Amino acid sequence: MKSVGLLLAAAIATVSPALADPVPFYWQNPGQEYSAAVKKGGKMEQIGRTGVAAMHAVLISDRKILIIDKAEWNEAQFDSGQSAFSVEYDIITNDYRLLHIDTNTFCSAGGFLKNGTFISTGGGERKGRTWKAEEGFQSIRHFTPCEDGECQWSEFKTTSHMIGNRWYPTVEQMPEGDIMIMGGSIRGARVNRDEINVPSIEYWPPRPEGLIDFPFLNETMPYNLYPIVYTLPDGNLFVFANRHAIIYNYKTNEVVKRLPEMKGNPRSYPLTGASVMLPLDPANDYNVEIIVCGGSQTVNGNLSPKADADATCGRINLGDENPQWEMDTFVHPRLMPDAVFLADGTVMFLNGCQKGFAGYQSKNWIYVNTDPTFDLLIYDPKKSKGKRWKQDLASTDIARMYHSVALSLPDGRVWVAGSNNNEPSNITAIYPTEFRVEYYSPPYLFKSSTRPLISNVPKILTYDQEYTINLNLNYPLTSSHTAEPVIQVALLRPGFSTHSMHMSQRYVILKYQIASDKQTLHIQAPPHANIFPPGPATLHVLRDGVPAEGIFLHIAENEDDVAV
Numbered sequence: 001m002k003s004v005g006l007l008l009a010a011a012i013a014t015v016s017p018a019l020a021d022p023v024p025f026y027w028q029n030p031g032q033e034y035s036a037a038v039k040k041g042g043k044m045e046q047i048g049r050t051g052v053a054a055m056h057a058v059l060i061s062d063r064k065i066l067i068i069d070k071a072e073w074n075e076a077q078f079d080s081g082q083s084a085f086s087v088e089y090d091i092i093t094n095d096y097r098l099l100h101i102d103t104n105t106f107c108s109a110g111g112f113l114k115n116g117t118f119i120s121t122g123g124g125e126r127k128g129r130t131w132k133a134e135e136g137f138q139s140i141r142h143f144t145p146c147e148d149g150e151c152q153w154s155e156f157k158t159t160s161h162m163i164g165n166r167w168y169p170t171v172e173q174m175p176e177g178d179i180m181i182m183g184g185s186i187r188g189a190r191v192n193r194d195e196i197n198v199p200s201i202e203y204w205p206p207r208p209e210g211l212i213d214f215p216f217l218n219e220t221m222p223y224n225l226y227p228i229v230y231t232l233p234d235g236n237l238f239v240f241a242n243r244h245a246i247i248y249n250y251k252t253n254e255v256v257k258r259l260p261e262m263k264g265n266p267r268s269y270p271l272t273g274a275s276v277m278l279p280l281d282p283a284n285d286y287n288v289e290i291i292v293c294g295g296s297q298t299v300n301g302n303l304s305p306k307a308d309a310d311a312t313c314g315r316i317n318l319g320d321e322n323p324q325w326e327m328d329t330f331v332h333p334r335l336m337p338d339a340v341f342l343a344d345g346t347v348m349f350l351n352g353c354q355k356g357f358a359g360y361q362s363k364n365w366i367y368v369n370t371d372p373t374f375d376l377l378i379y380d381p382k383k384s385k386g387k388r389w390k391q392d393l394a395s396t397d398i399a400r401m402y403h404s405v406a407l408s409l410p411d412g413r414v415w416v417a418g419s420n421n422n423e424p425s426n427i428t429a430i431y432p433t434e435f436r437v438e439y440y441s442p443p444y445l446f447k448s449s450t451r452p453l454i455s456n457v458p459k460i461l462t463y464d465q466e467y468t469i470n471l472n473l474n475y476p477l478t479s480s481h482t483a484e485p486v487i488q489v490a491l492l493r494p495g496f497s498t499h500s501m502h503m504s505q506r507y508v509i510l511k512y513q514i515a516s517d518k519q520t521l522h523i524q525a526p527p528h529a530n531i532f533p534p535g536p537a538t539l540h541v542l543r544d545g546v547p548a549e550g551i552f553l554h555i556a557e558n559e560d561d562v563a564v
């Protein structure tokens with residue numbers, strides 16, 4: 001391993017740019033004209049390295065990302081020579097700080113409590129060698145974000161941990177301000193089996209009910225790991241796994257409604273697709289529509305590296321009396337995509353590949369996922385079928401397949417990292433363990449030479465309260481802007497990114513009023529916690545589709561709830 005480390009040190013020196021091209025939208029450039037290509041397709045830039053393979057990632061402040069890998073060899077190492085498997089990444093300096101974790105975070109989950117502490121749940125087996133870790137199947141790990149660069153993980157390893165062993169569970173941030181932990185299996189496997197399935201729900205901090213049976217995860221075997229969960233405005237949950245979906249009342253543990261089976265392939269691990277709950281908007285009384293896109297298939301009933309990925313999306317409108325999946329194209333086959341909200345409420349799809357299924361290589365280093373998809377797509381949920389997909393955007397040449405991540409940033413860009421379908425990590429493989437970071441700047445950042453500005457934004461928004469913030473529409477000096485500006489105000493929660501999941505991700509439009517001088521906005525926080533469960537989020541304000549730099553803040557029932 002030593003020689004690999006040395007080789008890599010050399011690689012870093014040559015690969016990592018000293019200081020990359022300036023990113024145009026950190027400052028205002030009156031009169032600046034962007035090229036037609038960038039205006040149309042945006043811009044992809046490779047800057048920085050994550051140090052640890054980015055299997056899981058979550059935004060913890062306006063400029064920091066918490067990255068969690070599993071216990072394995074990584075280029076970021078402690079002085080002792082032991083590989084790190086978690087870092088705090090700074091999107092301004094593109095540098096990272098090593099974080100110590102004792103228990104194996106292999107394919108785990110996470111979410112924020114209402115007080116702002118981030119919780120990582122579950123994981124995998126004990127590891128030896130130079131990347132030591134204790135067993136993590138039942139672990140609960142707390143990370144409270146800090147400004148001073150001193151904060152570290154604190155772990156509940158052997159006491160007060162989860163009841164279930166959970167590898168591949170889902171976490172959802174709940175309206176009550178705690179987290180729900182659902183499903184998983186008691187050990188790693190190519191595909192779930194009855195003997196290792198964990199068809200139950202529990203909460204952190206623990207609720208009095210303890211472990212709650214959840215038979216939906218029996219019914220959806222074997223493709224039910226990392227089930228898709230959304231908190232709905234009516235306080236129920238939407239849960240999807242395999243091809244099946246239900247509306248679930250978690251307060252009474254009852255299935256309220258069974259939705260029709262989605263046609264085509266299963267969509268859950270290892271036939272992994274991606275999903276988002278489309279933006280919630282008070283203008284239509286927070287009507288819910290959900291899309292599930294991509295995935296893969298079996299060949300003669302077996303998982304196969306040769307399987308073609310799925311090229312379809314299903315969309316369901318929960319507001320319909322009799323909701324049905326409306327099938328649409330996914331432009332081309334793609335499994336393991338990441339689906340992230342952009343600042344304007346459109347959905348970016350990226351990462352993934354065209355062949356096989358999610359998982360590590362098999363014997364003789366035969367990859368089970370190949371043919372990376374390098375293109376990006378933007379889905380506009382407001383457009384009619386046939387007009388929703390925007391293609392010909394900037395692309396990448398970095399393969400990001402199993403164990404890659406993407407996060408929407410407050411500044412309007414998308415941060416992209418990870419990819420590791422090698423066990424053990426392998427930096428010389430055809431699809432190497434990937435440490436390079438990319439940033440995608442969507443076309444909206446090149447629409448105008450100036451971005452609107454917002455200020456005086458509170459750090460905490462409590463439900464149903466009105467706040468007054470300052471606005472500078474900041475039109476370019478050269479433009480004649482006689483028309484009324486189109487303003488959009490929204491809260492975006494990027495969620496916990498792992499395995500094509502973005503747990504707790506949501507986008508909610510806020511009601512606002514603009515003062516007659518156009519320099520003040522009165523914004524209305526979401527009416528209650530079912531619309532936007534407590535925890536951090538980014539406030540976005542857009543002028544004619546151009547986003548201001550977003551503000552990282554907290555949504556809470558009471559201001560005192562937030563401890564960070």
Ligand SMILES: *[C@@H]1O[C@H](CO)[C@@H](O)[C@H](O)[C@H]1NC(C)=O
Nearest residue numbers: 194195196197198199215218
């Ligand atoms: C669900 O599966 C578990 C084993 O994975 C089994 O113990 C349990 O009885 C099953 N429940 C139902 C309702 O089938």
Ligand SMILES: *[C@@H]1O[C@H](CO)[C@@H](O)[C@H](O)[C@H]1NC(C)=O
Nearest residue numbers: 365424425426427428429430
């Ligand atoms: C890395 O992958 C290549 C095949 O792509 C293989 O030959 C080599 O042995 C692997 N290295 C390690 C350290 O496993």
Ligand SMILES: *[C@@H]1O[C@H](CO)[C@@H](O)[C@H](O)[C@H]1NC(C)=O
Nearest residue numbers: 113115116117144205563564
């Ligand atoms: C947040 O709440 C959890 C659970 O009650 C607690 O363990 C943690 O210390 C709290 N965080 C802060 C920063 O107070």
Ligand SMILES: [Cu+2]
Nearest residue numbers: 106107403499
């Ligand atoms: Cu995994």
